[in-house]
Each structure stands twice: as structure tokens, then as C-alpha cells.
Amino acid sequence: MTEHVIEVTGLRRRYGGGGSAAGAKKKGTGIAGAALGRKRGGDDGKGFEAVRGLDFSVRRGEVFALLGTNGAGKTSTVEVLEGLAAPTAGTVSVLGMDPLTDRAAVRPRIGIMLQEGGFPSDLTVTETARMWSGCVSEPRPIQEALEMVDMEDRASTRVKMLSGGERRRLDLAMALLGYPEVLFLDEPTTGLDPEARQQTWALIRRLRDSGTSIMLTTHYLDEAEKLADRLAIMHEGRIVHAGTPAEVTAAQPSRITFRLPAGVAPAHLPVSLRAAEYVDRIEIRTQNLQDDLAELLLWARQNGVVLDQLNARTASLEEAFLDIARQQPQYEGAL
Amino acid sequence: MSATTRQPSTDRPTTAPPAAGAPAAKRRMPDRTTLRRLSALSRAELTLLVRNRSALFGALLMPLLMVGFLLTLGDTLGLGDGNLSVAAVIGTSAIGMVLLMAVYSTLIPAYVGRREERVLKRLRTGEATDAEILTGTAVPAVLLALIQCAVLIGAGSAHPSLSAPARPDLLIIGVVLGMLMMVLMAIVTSAFTRTVESAQITALPLFLIAMMTSGMITQLDTLPDTVADIFRIMPFTPVMDLVRAGWLDAGGGDVTRALLLALAWTALAGYAVRRWFRWDPRQ
Ligand SMILES: Nc1ncnc2c1ncn2[C@@H]1O[C@H](COP(=O)(O)OP(=O)(O)OP(=O)(O)O)[C@@H](O)[C@H]1O
Ligand SMILES: [Mg+2]
Numbered sequence: 101m102t103e104h105v106i107e108v109t110g111l112r113r114r115y116g117g118g119g120s121a122a123g124a125k126k127k128g129t130g131i132a133g134a135a136l137g138r139k140r141g142g143d144d145g146k147g148f149e150a151v152r153g154l155d156f157s158v159r160r161g162e163v164f165a166l167l168g169t170n171g172a173g174k175t176s177t178v179e180v181l182e183g184l185a186a187p188t189a190g191t192v193s194v195l196g197m198d199p200l201t202d203r204a205a206v207r208p209r210i211g212i213m214l215q216e217g218g219f220p221s222d223l224t225v226t227e228t229a230r231m232w233s234g235c236v237s238e239p240r241p242i243q244e245a246l247e248m249v250d251m252e253d254r255a256s257t258r259v260k261m262l263s264g265g266e267r268r269r270l271d272l273a274m275a276l277l278g279y280p281e282v283l284f285l286d287e288p289t290t291g292l293d294p295e296a297r298q299q300t301w302a303l304i305r306r307l308r309d310s311g312t313s314i315m316l317t318t319h320y321l322d323e324a325e326k327l328a329d330r331l332a333i334m335h336e337g338r339i340v341h342a343g344t345p346a347e348v349t350a351a352q353p354s355r356i357t358f359r360l361p362a363g364v365a366p367a368h369l370p371v372s373l374r375a376a377e378y379v380d381r382i383e384i385r386t387q388n389l390q391d392d393l394a395e396l397l398l399w400a401r402q403n404g405v406v407l408d409q410l411n412a413r414t415a416s417l418e419e420a421f422l423d424i425a426r427q428q429p430q431y432e433g434a435l
Numbered sequence: 436m437s438a439t440t441r442q443p444s445t446d447r448p449t450t451a452p453p454a455a456g457a458p459a460a461k462r463r464m465p466d467r468t469t470l471r472r473l474s475a476l477s478r479a480e481l482t483l484l485v486r487n488r489s490a491l492f493g494a495l496l497m498p499l500l501m502v503g504f505l506l507t508l509g510d511t512l513g514l515g516d517g518n519l520s521v522a523a524v525i526g527t528s529a530i531g532m533v534l535l536m537a538v539y540s541t542l543i544p545a546y547v548g549r550r551e552e553r554v555l556k557r558l559r560t561g562e563a564t565d566a567e568i569l570t571g572t573a574v575p576a577v578l579l580a581l582i583q584c585a586v587l588i589g590a591g592s593a594h595p596s597l598s599a600p601a602r603p604d605l606l607i608i609g610v611v612l613g614m615l616m617m618v619l620m621a622i623v624t625s626a627f628t629r630t631v632e633s634a635q636i637t638a639l640p641l642f643l644i645a646m647m648t649s650g651m652i653t654q655l656d657t658l659p660d661t662v663a664d665i666f667r668i669m670p671f672t673p674v675m676d677l678v679r680a681g682w683l684d685a686g687g688g689d690v691t692r693a694l695l696l697a698l699a700w701t702a703l704a705g706y707a708v709r710r711w712f713r714w715d716p717r718q
Contacts, residue, residue: 217553
């Protein structure tokens with residue numbers, strides 16, 4: 101029943117190092133692609149492998165967020181979906197077509213906002229929009245596009261005079277000019293003030309509600325939590341968590357941290373709590389925060405121990421995200 | 436920012452779009468859409484050219500200044516030594532100047548500027564094809580150059596010691612091939628140019644080679660045969676040979692040879708564009 105507007109299987113992308121992307125692409129489909137995806141150590145050969153075997157899909161009408169540390173490979177992935185680069189291995193399809201070879205058929209139906217795109221600094225906002233509009237098959241009225249991002253009062257301002265956030269919004273308006281069915285937004289709210297960000301969120305929700313499918317990348321966890329129907333967290337070219345925000349969060353342990361008074365060794369703690377000792381704290385990771393916290397507090401009362409700096413946090417997307425930075429690559433595959 | 440809760444429609448209108456866009460855009464006619472995109476891109480580019488003083492100066496005044504320079508110093512420089520009169524050399528050289536300055540030297544910083552501002556990269560995410568994007572940047576400079584060429588030929592024809600073009604067909608072929616070659620060469624040169632400012636330097640090699648070897652300031656038949664033979668195969672010389680053959684009916688060389696050479700250099704420049712051109716400031 102659910103229609104997928106984006107499908108990605110075994111996607112890999114390597115920068116530099118011989119192998120022609122186009123040639124590798126034809127061979128790297130199907131079984132070969134999947135097998136490659138399991139091979140360890142991405143950059144043994146020449147060049148650098150930024151994307152190391154991705155599988156995911158985006159359904160029609162949903163907001164899909166791609167998160168990850170700097171250099172995780174988000175932009176590298178999105179560029180392949182946009183048809184700006186060829187995959188080294190694996191296949192991607194957008195609206196059932198190959199974004200690279202069927203570019204002429206795909207482009208009129210998608211909208212793209214790059215992480216770092218630009219417009220001529222000596223043109224005004226309206227002139228920029230007119231230029232862009234002339235390159236769109238069925239453009240939205242310029243005035244309407246500018247209103248959508250609250251830029252109509254900047255219409256006669258030169259691009260070089262715009263603030264960073266205003267430029268970002270102009271960029272978004274241009275991505276919306278062609279009534280896209282699928283929208284790719286690479287860090288759309290980076291550099292926006294809190295109010296502009298809220299407005300962009302509202303706009304993205306409106307677009308989604310009217311049937312637009314949106315794939316966005318972001319570094320803001322609250323943004324992903326609030327906007328995304330589903331999300332994936334990337335690390336070093338791989339997806340390490342994926343699902344709805346609630347699913348990803350639920351897969352994370354909650355955390356209890358505290359300090360023990362001098363003279364009380366961590367070994368005295370109930371074994372069932374599986375506490376870990378760090379330089380500055382004791383930490384308990386648990387899937388069952390309430391029971392474990394109760395057990396800890398009972399133990400403390402019975403033994404007359406004061407737990408200094410006691411802190412109990414339920415799992416959040418932030419925890420999931422921060423966890424990745426600490427994790428060793430062996431932890432991956434927690435899909 | 437005022438917190439107006441305007442709610443512009445996010446849906447594509449189900450009827451024909453209210454914009455003035457072609458109502459039958461569904462059934463795409465490649466030629467028409469290409470023209471529409473090209474005109475949008477070149478219109479923006481023309482605005483940029485007009486707003487950029489130094490670019491406009493280079494495209495409009497520099498060729499004029501050079502012609503004025505030759506007019507005052509032509510005899511001292513020995514321009515008339517050879518088969519052609521001073522006026523004939525200046526008239527045809529002026530067309531060469533326009534090609535080299537209004538097209539080649541003007542377009543290098545244009546391409547570099549669009550690349551460094553990531554405009555090319557952004558445009559490439561849209562519906563326009565690569566060729567349309569590159570052509571769009573070139574159109575205003577090419578049009579300005581064509582107008583200048585027309586004015587030059589008109590003025591030259593009225594000059595007492597010159598006449599109207601003897602072979603207009605050859606003249607047009609020479610000018611058109613020269614334009615194409617200069618645009619392609621500018622695109623290639625931009626790939627080796629980091630900043631808009633350094634375009635003044637990267638333009639020099641081809642510019643100087645063209646000036647020295649194409650008979651624009653010394654007539655080739657006054658040179659030793661071996662030197663003249665080498666000069667005749669340099670990139671810009673066949674273009675000038677065609678222009679001279681077209682205007683004066685005195686190419687001095689074989690017209691077919693010049694045509695083939697000009698085509699070969701243009702094709703080579705086209706290949707170099709495919710090989711070296713960069714869309715993105717990041718390599
Ligand atoms: N053209 C390139 N040549 C070589 N390496 C590259 C190139 N582009 C990106 N990389 C590398 O690929 C990796 C992934 O880059 P990418 O831009 O996809 O990351 P990202 O997840 O979008 O990061 P960010 O959050 O900082 O935008 C990085 O390590 C980067 O250095
Ligand atoms: Mg990125």
C-alpha cells in the first residue's frame with residue numbers, strides 16, 4: 101500500500117581513487133552490492149569511502165530526517181539521491197527512476213536545497229527568483245514563493261546584502277518554486293534564528309500535509325524529533341539507528357549517574373544494577389529506569405549512603421546521538 | 436520579522452498554473468523549454484555584466500581603445516608592411532580584438548565568479564542542462580561582441596581604403612567559429628583560475644599568443660616561412676585567416692585549411708571543457 105518515493109539499496113560512495121563511478125555502478129547492483137555492503141574497513145583502497153552501504157527508503161508524504169556527526173556522509177548520500185553524483189555501488193531510485201540517467205524526468209518533480217549553494221551576489225532577490233523561475237517547467241508565482249519563507253519584504257535587496265539566514269530562506273524558496281513532489285533539504289535551518297526556524301518547521305509541516313515528501317538532514321535533534329516521521333542516524337558512512345523518533349529513543353538505555361561517598365566501593369552496589377565506574381561518576385544504563393532507580397534508592401537508604409549528584413535521565417534522541425560518538429564501530433548494526 | 440500567519444498555498448494548483456508559464460508545459464517541447472531557460476539565465480547574466488564596471492569596461496571599451504591605439508600608431512608599428520593596407524589590417528584585427536577581449540577575457544571571470552559563489556553548483560540542481568547553464572553565462576558577452584563586430588564591419592566598409600566584405604559567408608563563418616572557440620577556451624581557462632582577480636593573469640597566455648601569431652599586429656607574409664608556417668597552425672590564426680579571407684578576399688592561405696584548423700581547435704577546446712571544467716569550488 102505504502103508507496104516509496106525514495107529507495108536506496110547498498111549505496112556506497114567513494115571519493116578519489118581510480119574506479120570510474122559509472123562503471124562500478126552497473127556492476128555493483130543486486131547481490132554484489134549487498135555482499136560488498138558487509139565488507140569491513142571502507143578505505144583500504146585508494147580514496148575515501150564516505151558512504152559505506154546504506155539501505156533505506158522514504159515513503160510518500162513523510163518527512164525523513166538524516167542525522168549524524170560532521171563528516172558522517174549525509175551530504176554525500178543526499179547528493180547521489182539528487183542526481184548530482186553517481187553511486188560507487190548500490191542503487192538509488194527517486195520516484196521510481198534513476199536520478200542520474202533519468203535526470204530530465206526526475207528534476208521537474210523534485211526540489212533541492214544544497215548545504216552550500218549560492219546565488220549571484222549582485223542580483224536582487226526578485227531577479228534571482230526570476231532567473232530560477234525561468235528554469236522551472238511549471239513555476240509557482242515568485243511572490244508566493246517569497247511569502248512562503250517570509251522574504252517578500254526583501255524582494256528588491258541584493259543577495260550580497262542578505263544575512264546568512266535570509267540567504268538560506270531564499271535558497272529554500274527557490275527549492276519550492278517548482279511545486280516539488282519530493283524535497284531534498286540539506287541542513288535547511290542551519291544559521292536561522294529561533295523564530296525563522298519555527299516558521300520553517302511550520303512550512304515543512306504544511307508541505308508535508310499537502311502531500312510533499314521531504315528528506316532533510318539536520319544537526320538539531322529537537323528539529324528531527326519534532327518534524328520527522330522517521331529518521332536515520334549515520335556515523336562514518338553507515339546507518340547506526342533508524343526508525344521513528346520514538347523507536348530510536350526507545351532503543352536507547354536510560355541513564356542514572358551519581359557519586360558514592362569516599363569509603364563506599366562501587367562493588368557494594370547491588371549486582372543486578374550493573375553499574376559502571378568512571379573517573380567522575382558511577383553510571384547505570386538501564387532499559388527499566390523506574391525499577392532500577394527504586395532499587396538503587398532503597399539500597400542507599402538501607403545502607404545509609406548519600407548519593408551525591410544523583411541524576412536520572414530517560415532516554416532521548418540526544419542520548420542516542422551522543423552515544424554514537426562514544427560507541428566503537430562494533431556496536432553498529434543495532435538496526 | 437513580523438509574525439504574520441500568512442498561509443500561502445503549498446499545493447500545486449490543479450488547474451493551469453496562474454503564472455504566465457506555458458500552459459501546455461506538460462507536453463514538453465525541448466526547443467522551447469531550452470530557449471526559455473537560456474533566456475532566463477542570460478537575462479540574469481546580462482544584469483550582472485551591466486552591474487560589473489570592470490567587466491563592462493573590458494567588454495566594451497577595451498576593444499575600442501585597442502583600435503584607437505592601432506589607428507594612431509599603425510604606421511609606426513609597420514602594420515602596412517606586407518600585402519595588406521594598414522586600414523585592412525586594423526579592420527580585421529579589430530574583429531580579433533573584440534573576440535579576444537569582449538568574449539574570451541570577459542567570460543573567464545564570469546565563469547570563475549559563478550563557480551566560486553556556488554551558483555553553477557546550485558543551478559545544476561535544477562532542470563537546466565549543463566550545456567544550457569554554460570551557454571547562458573556566455574550569451575550576453577557574445578551578443579555584445581556580435582554588435583561590435585557588426586558596427587566595425589559597417590564602419591570599415593565605409594572607409595575609403597576598405598570595401599564591404601568580399602565573401603560575407605566566410606566572414607560569418609570566421610566570426611561564429613571564433614566566438615565558439617573563445618567561449619570554450621574561456622570555460623577551459625576558468626578551470627585553471629582560482630579567483631576572479633587572477634583571471635587577468637590566466638587570460639594572458641592565449642591572449643598574447645593570439646595577438647602575436649594571428650597576423651593582428653604583423654602580417655604573416657613578412658615573416659620567415661618556417662615561422663609563418665608555425666604561426667598559421669596556432670589556435671587563433673585560422674580564425675583570423677577566415678576573417679581576412681571573408682572581408683578582404685585575401686586570406687593569404689588556403690581557406691579550407693583554415694576552416695579545418697579552426698574546427699579542430701574548437702573541437703579540442705570542447706574536449707578540454709569536458710576533461711577539466713569544474714562546477715564546484717571544492718575539487
Ligand atoms: N569532494 C570530496 N573529496 C574527498 N572527500 C570528501 C569530498 N566531499 C566530502 N568528503 C568527505 O566525505 C566525508 C563525508 O562528507 P559529507 O559532506 O557527506 O558529510 P556530512 O555528513 O554531510 O557532514 P556535515 O554534517 O559536516 O555536513 C567527510 O569525511 C568528507 O571529508
Ligand atoms: Mg553535510
